[in-house]
Amino acid sequence: MPTLIFTPRYTDDSQALWKAAGALGWQVQRLTNWWVPEHLQNLEQAVLYGEALFGPTLAEQLGIRLLSPPEDWLVRLPMEYKHRQISMQNLGQARQLTTPAFIKPPNDKSFPAEVYTGASLPLEYDDDMLVLVSEVVQWEKEFRCFILQRQLVTYSLYSRFGDVQRETEFASTMDEDNALKTFMHTLLADERVDLPDACVIDAGMLTGGTWACVEQNAAWGAGIYGCDPARVLEVLRHASIGI
Known part of the structure; x- marks a missing residue:
């Protein structure tokens, strides 16, 4: 059974994932400082969720490898998926x-x-x-997409014209959802797009109506916004690799 490890920083996302992990029967541990105690080192299946700056250091102590995007991923992405x-x-x-x-x-x-x-x-x-x-562009809307083995697992609108949509509980329309799914289906099916098994892709619509990829993020350090926490855990489970 996986053990979900949180950093000491409390967030709404970590609380939502804690509840989802408990419902699935996972063990959950929150670190009290930025050092992994001995009893949590080399667990059978550790799954880390926390801040990007501290992730690699904690992963080394946990005996896992974290999946992260190559630094030049956006540079190499075909132009039809970035449009800038x-x-x-x-x-x-x-x-x-x-x-x-x-x-x-x-x-x-x-x-x-x-x-x-x-x-x-x-x-x-x-x-x-x-x-x-x-190049500077303007995004009309942006979605967070958790990806597992090139499949869209869960997603959430998070921004309209740069404003985080927390007050609307990240609501999106059926037409917006369908447009996102169409774009992501094409991108994920394209073999030229290099992806790890587990990751986050932010995608959205530019002013003018063109859909494009915002960026790729490491799943283990990404906010979940309105995504389904249980499905996010499916992705996180594959973003921490035992070594």
Whole structure:
């Protein structure tokens, strides 16, 4: 039986997953600090859920490997699934940009993902740090999609024009759901799209009506918004690999 491991940070998502795991008969443990106690090391099946910055360190202590997207995944994604120019640069190169670009660290939240000019990028990071540099676009709506073995397991609208939809309980219409499923079916069936067994894909509709992929995220560190917690656990179970 899996043991679901949470970091010390309490969130609505971790509480929802805790309840779902209990209903499924899973063991659940929350760490009291950023160190894995001996009795939780090398469990038969540990499943980690927590912050991206601490995940790899905790995974090493738990004796597991976490599935995460390649840093250049969006760069290599075929244009028909992203509909904008995206490149991988180091911060030294990005700091030379004079026109605004959407800039973010590839797989963590070292600094906020925002529109920057080169001069406005944070100074406390080394010039050799890699970042994704994207053409600026506007998203009308964005969905979080938990993916297992190239199948859409559960999804949730999370944003409209950049506003998180918590007050509407992440509600979406049937037409929006069907449009998302059509786009995701095409993307997931395309062998050119490299995917781990378990991951999260954010997809949405650009202003003007075109559907595109926002980004890929590691499932073990992704917020669940209005997704079905029990189905999220199916994905998390495959995102922590015993070693």
